[in-house]
Amino acid sequence: QVQLQESGPGLVKPSQTLSLTCTVSGGSISSGSYYWSWIRQPAGKGLEWIGRIYTSGSTNYNPSLKSRVTISVDTSKNQFSLKLSSVTAADTAVYYCAGWELAYYFDYWGQGTLVTVSS
Amino acid sequence: QSALTQPASVSGSPGQSITISCTGTSSDVGGYNYVSWYQQHPGKAPKLMIYEVSNRPSGVPDRFSGSKSGNTASLTISGLQAEDEADYYCSSYTSSSIGVFGGGTKLTVL
Numbered sequence: 602q603v604q605l606q607e608s609g610p611g612l613v614k615p616s617q618t619l620s621l622t623c624t625v626s627g628g629s630i631s632s633g634s635y636y637w638s639w640i641r642q643p644a645g646k647g648l649e650w651i652g653r654i655y656t657s658g659s660t661n662y663n664p665s666l667k668s669r670v671t672i673s674v675d676t677s678k679n680q681f682s683l684k685l686s687s688v689t690a691a692d693t694a695v696y697y698c699a700g701w702e703l704a705y706y707f708d709y710w711g712q713g714t715l716v717t718v719s720s
Numbered sequence: 721q722s723a724l725t726q727p728a729s730v731s732g733s734p735g736q737s738i739t740i741s742c743t744g745t746s747s748d749v750g751g752y753n754y755v756s757w758y759q760q761h762p763g764k765a766p767k768l769m770i771y772e773v774s775n776r777p778s779g780v781p782d783r784f785s786g787s788k789s790g791n792t793a794s795l796t797i798s799g800l801q802a803e804d805e806a807d808y809y810c811s812s813y814t815s816s817s818i819g820v821f822g823g824g825t826k827l828t829v830l
Contacts, residue, residue: 647809648824697765704771
């Protein structure tokens with residue numbers, strides 16, 4: 602059973618870079634079975650797809666965030682990461698990492714981590 | 721990429737059936753059979769309920785079913801139970817090789 606766990610600072614200052622890591626356990630991140638993805642959810646609002654990475658390193662990002670987002674993978678640590686630059690209060694949200702099946706559905710989710718952007 | 725359109729809320733009494741719609745375009749819902757549905761209880765991560773339009777993962781009750789017609793997908797819950805009260809989100813693959821979610825629907829079991 603694949604499990605995912607997000608980690609990273611819960612508080613980030615405006616204009617700085619938000620950095621989160623997702624650790625995958627119970628399976629190899631290099632299995633080729635998933636696109637490893639990030640999703641976020643502001644309080645009281647809906648889910649927003651941020652982007653995904655395949656084990657080859659290929660990425661796709663939400664066009665609305667593309668200029669600020671980088672997703673990378675570290676196969677040696679079985680982890681993938683999210684960096685979001687130039688953050689503002691609008692980036693305050695619960696951030697989830699998830700495994701997006703090759704048939705484009707999320708069947709494994711992390712528990713989510715709240716990131717607050719505030720000075 | 722615009723979010724898929726879902727009704728903000730639906731409600732039903734125990735035992736009844738409800739349907740939640742999810743409307744997109746020919747570049748997402750209408751163009752692919754890659755529509756999925758998620759249930760989210762407060763403070764919890766979303767849970768996959770339906771994938772590839774109408775398939776149920778192991779462990780999801782057969783009271784949950786999905787379908788699609790044109791650019792609109794639907795989730796139907798029959799025999800409503802109190803524990804079904806939650807937020808529901810649809811999602812689709814898109815022609816831009818990215819995913820998109822619906823705005824979410826709050827289901828209230830009266």
